[in-house]
Amino acid sequence: MNNGTPLEDYVISARNLRAFYGNQEALKGVGCQVAGRRVTSLIGPSGCGKSTFLRCLNRMNDRIPGFRIDGDLRIMGADPYAKGADLMKLRRQVGMVFQKPNPFPMTIFENVAIGPKLHYGLKGSELEGVVEEALKEAALWGEVRDVLTKSGLSLSGGQQQRLCIARMLAVRPEVLLMDEPCSALDPISTAKIEELIVALKERHTLLVVTHNLQQAERISDYTAFFMFGELVEYGQSTQLFGSPVKSETQDYVSGRFG
Amino acid sequence: MATVIDKAKREGLEARDAQRARSSRRYLGLLTGAAVVTFLLIVGIIGTILIKGLPSINWAFLSDLPREGMTAGGIWPMIRGSLLLMFGTMLVVLPVGVLGGIYMAEYAGESRFVGLIRSSLVSLAATPSIVYGLFGLAVFVLAWKLGTSLMAGWLTLALFSLPVVIITTESAIRAVPESLVEGGLALGLSKGQTIRKIVLPNAASGIATGIVLSTGRAAGEAPPILLTAGIYYSTGQLEMNLETLRKPVANLPYHLAEGYRQGGVIPESIIWGTCVVLMGLVLLINLGAILVRARSRARSLQS
Ligand SMILES: Nc1ncnc2c1ncn2[C@@H]1O[C@H](COP(=O)(O)OP(=O)(O)OP(=O)(O)O)[C@@H](O)[C@H]1O
Ligand SMILES: [Mg+2]
Numbered sequence A: 001m002n003n004g005t006p007l008e009d010y011v012i013s014a015r016n017l018r019a020f021y022g023n024q025e026a027l028k029g030v031g032c033q034v035a036g037r038r039v040t041s042l043i044g045p046s047g048c049g050k051s052t053f054l055r056c057l058n059r060m061n062d063r064i065p066g067f068r069i070d071g072d073l074r075i076m077g078a079d080p081y082a083k084g085a086d087l088m089k090l091r092r093q094v095g096m097v098f099q100k101p102n103p104f105p106m107t108i109f110e111n112v113a114i115g116p117k118l119h120y121g122l123k124g125s126e127l128e129g130v131v132e133e134a135l136k137e138a139a140l141w142g143e144v145r146d147v148l149t150k151s152g153l154s155l156s157g158g159q160q161q162r163l164c165i166a167r168m169l170a171v172r173p174e175v176l177l178m179d180e181p182c183s184a185l186d187p188i189s190t191a192k193i194e195e196l197i198v199a200l201k202e203r204h205t206l207l208v209v210t211h212n213l214q215q216a217e218r219i220s221d222y223t224a225f226f227m228f229g230e231l232v233e234y235g236q237s238t239q240l241f242g243s244p245v246k247s248e249t250q251d252y253v254s255g256r257f258g
Numbered sequence B: 001m002a003t004v005i006d007k008a009k010r011e012g013l014e015a016r017d018a019q020r021a022r023s024s025r026r027y028l029g030l031l032t033g034a035a036v037v038t039f040l041l042i043v044g045i046i047g048t049i050l051i052k053g054l055p056s057i058n059w060a061f062l063s064d065l066p067r068e069g070m071t072a073g074g075i076w077p078m079i080r081g082s083l084l085l086m087f088g089t090m091l092v093v094l095p096v097g098v099l100g101g102i103y104m105a106e107y108a109g110e111s112r113f114v115g116l117i118r119s120s121l122v123s124l125a126a127t128p129s130i131v132y133g134l135f136g137l138a139v140f141v142l143a144w145k146l147g148t149s150l151m152a153g154w155l156t157l158a159l160f161s162l163p164v165v166i167i168t169t170e171s172a173i174r175a176v177p178e179s180l181v182e183g184g185l186a187l188g189l190s191k192g193q194t195i196r197k198i199v200l201p202n203a204a205s206g207i208a209t210g211i212v213l214s215t216g217r218a219a220g221e222a223p224p225i226l227l228t229a230g231i232y233y234s235t236g237q238l239e240m241n242l243e244t245l246r247k248p249v250a251n252l253p254y255h256l257a258e259g260y261r262q263g264g265v266i267p268e269s270i271i272w273g274t275c276v277v278l279m280g281l282v283l284l285i286n287l288g289a290i291l292v293r294a295r296s297r298a299r300s301l302q303s
Helices: A050-057 A087-093 A108-120 A124-137 A157-169 A187-200 A213-219 A237-242 A247-253 B002-056 B059-063 B076-107 B112-125 B129-143 B150-174 B178-186 B191-219 B223-228 B242-246 B252-261 B268-301
Strands: A012-021 A024-034 A039-043 A067-075 A094-097 A175-179 A205-209 A222-227 A230-236
Touching (some): A024 A050, A024 A067, A039 A050, A039 A213, A050 A205, A094 A157, A108 A124, A108 A157, A108 B191, A124 A157, A157 A187, A157 B178, A187 A205, A187 A213, A222 A237, A230 A237, B002 B268, B059 B076, B076 B112, B076 B150, B076 B252, B076 B268, B112 B150, B129 B150, B129 B223, B178 B191, B252 B268
Parallel strands (some): A024 A230, A039 A205, A039 A222, A175 A205
Antiparallel strands (some): A012 A024, A012 A067, A222 A230
16 A cells, blocks of 8 residues: 555555564565554464564564564664664664563663663753653653652552653654553553553554454554464554455454454 | 273273382482481581581680691681682682673674583583692793782682683573563663663672682682692781782681691691681671572562
8 A cells, every 4th residue: 555655754664574583484575654653553363473573673683593584674764774774773763662561670760761861871850850751751650759769670560561661762762662562461551551552642653562452443543464474454443443355354353263 | 881991991090100109209218318318418517527626716716826836826817818818819700700701691602612612611610629729830820920829829719710600690691581681672772781781780699699609619629729829827927918919828728738737736626626617608608698699689579
């Protein structure tokens, strides 16, 4: 879709993106354009390549021996895999939240401060301002403002996940990648994170992997349905869930397999 | 028909279960026996030392100089020498061992050559300390002309502890959860920043434990010191200055070895007392290591 539009007009554009773990092909030619300041959900059965796609975007898979990609990928106009591309800058622009909350074993304040401190050399009240702002943006400030010096691990699972979101926001990324951010959380915490995701699209471009189809429908403007390493269908969520074009999508969203 | 088969089957199963129960009882018996023998040995050794040595322990024994040609008085110079040897060894081992461990865990990769280095480390960790002593004698004492000295002792004991420190540092680093490392990298931290800010603080207690335990063990080893740093009796060696580094140093293991060799001259009470002190020192060090570990574990789980 949108074949006539140049790649650069989208925050993320992939064309014929293929990814391999050794000889195993995990993405078999994925093409899509992700609109800026929107929430895009990635759904599909286990092992279909959702995480792989997400981790291509911030080059998190560079660490895996034998991993390589092929095809064309642009993030905000630049090729993240180009020779000489600045990996640290890419990851500052493209933040990531993981399935299992992974706060660092340091204080709540330090968890959020570590990024701006190391990247932008912030100190003192300036740093405190950025930390406060990030915690507010992550809807956590009210709960932790009096316990900033407590360990990040002392928080509940849902709070920890929001702390990880605040930690990411403090670096001021444009794109936010979330790989099943709620799957380790209770329903109330999940609702909070969902609310947060919707609020964040005002200033960010979000890609969220989820196994919860209702969640995808609730939070996302666009949905991408993956199967066996291929992007089967991609479009507005209302359309994809309401009247899917492909029969595989129809089967999956109506819960017939997956 | 079915019931007949079931019955046969059941009897077979019962026989098998009985067989298994018998053999697990046998193994349990063997294991208990081994545990009892080990326990008795340890109690026997420690008990003997304590019974023979404890009566000589008092403040004067710990804080006085030897008198009357070592046949009376205290063993303060030896205690001090052992502490000096240990802390110096730690100073040398800390940077080299920790950097080596970081390198092995994060930068070396998995080539054939690295595999060779890794198995060499394991072999070196199991090499008898006398081999290090001879190496220290040949290289530090003679070739480097350090002479029999505190400094040669530090270097020799550091070499002796190094393999264990590198191995424990590497495994402490590898034990840091991958999710934390990914969290750091995803924030855009460089590899070095991730190691310094996230990996090392999380591995610190494991690394410290490795260093303390291995230098503690080194401090109790007689052979390396015997050949590179030891001196039996040292009067007027208590002042500390740069010259101290170039001079041999009295210490507990050496004192024990010599004291025993000169059998009869030195009263047994002094030898057993020294034994207790050396054992106590090593015990204290290990206890310290355990405390470091427990405290940092409590901190990482704190609420
Ligand atoms: N580190 C890895 N090494 C080798 N193969 C991998 C690795 N990670 C993923 N794969 C393979 O790549 C394929 C896609 O995996 P991926 O994790 O992207 O799926 P997913 O859609 O995120 O699944 P899930 O919903 O279970 O998280 C799978 O077949 C998986 O086995
Ligand atoms: Mg996944």
